[in-house]
Amino acid sequence: MTLKPVLSALLFAGLVAGCVNEQASVPLSTSGAAPAASGPVLIVADGRSVPAGTLCEHLIDRAVNKVSGCEGYVKLSDLTPGQAADIASLNSRFAAEVAPIVNFEFDKADLTPAGAAILDVQAAWMLRFVNLRFSVFGHTDLVGNEGYNFDLAKRRAETVVAYLAGKGVPSDQLEALVSYGETKPIIPADSREALNRRTVTEVTGFVTIPRLRTKVAVACGMVKPSYLASYPSCLSEIKPAVLTPPPSPPVVYPIVSDKGNVTAPGSSQETATWAGVYDDGTTVTTQTAGRAGDWAVTTEAKSVATEDKLVRELKVNGVVVLTAISAPNGDNTVATFPPAQN
Helix, strand or coil, X not given: CCCCCCCCHHHHCCCCCCCCCHHHHCCCCCCCCCCEECCCEEEECCCCEECCCCEHXXXXXXXXXXXXXXXXXXXXXXXXXXXXXXXXXXXXXXXXXXXXXXXXXXXCCCCCHHHHHHHHXXXXXXXXXXXXXXXXXXCCCCCCCHHHHHHHHHHHHHHHHXXXXXXXXXXXXXXXXXXCCCCCCCCCCCCCCHHHCEEEEEEEEECCCCCCECXXXXXXXXXXXXXXXXXXXXXEEEECCCEECCCCCCEEEEECCCCCCCCECCECCEEEEEEEEEECCCCEEEEEEEEECCCCEEEEXXXXXXXXXXXXXXXXXXXXXXXXXXXCCCCCCEEECCCCCC
């Protein structure tokens, strides 16, 4: 089975103010960590267009006001600071007080009894805030064809909107806004993952702020990258991301000691003043440094271990007096002694 794409979070940054943090609502995995993934490249098909009626906010900012129907469009970022803060605060409150996620059975867009119960609570909350607009985002797991999954995710979002409308939520408060298909999994696994088969409801604006739509078809190249996943007909290819384990960060473990037993030439005893270990996951370096002979002699011992070999070096007063190269386990050591310096 081939690896399915996982869109990076950056691709969707700035989609809406105060968007729900899904990872805070649902654990990524039993280990609490997810593999790193680079976002796939979405290739826009030449000559294709999105139909009339597309939301103006889905189009690139530099051209949106030039499209028929979008004249006078106001970006979400151009809302007053108070409006933007209110949206963010209310969305956080919605996520805290109402479960925003509804899960679905495999290859289904029908609500389960548990899903309907969640939407009953969502509807009651929405009817308390009649000035707010809510958007429903559809998702699938990574099993199956990308195009099919885009459609399935859209149908799931539409099912949720229809149910909420049936509970009395006005249509101008609701929209099945975006189908992400399989591109934003919670668990990036090529298997049937129930947590990925979901819709997410968010507060995305005020009813009193018009949501303008295009009156004409618009070229796919004018769609914002963050919304391309909603228009599979615009995509000629999705080059999948490659999941890789997160790199181990370099770790330094300093160990400081005020005594030791490192013997140095000309002295029967040396006091080690510093020791440390540096491990970046590939190379392990250990070092010790100190002074001896009434602090007249400085010494430094350094060991560098890699998968192929072990290199040990001894310096006296800053000059290398011994270099030993061996197998990682210390076998087959070859030692060199540079000529003494006067």
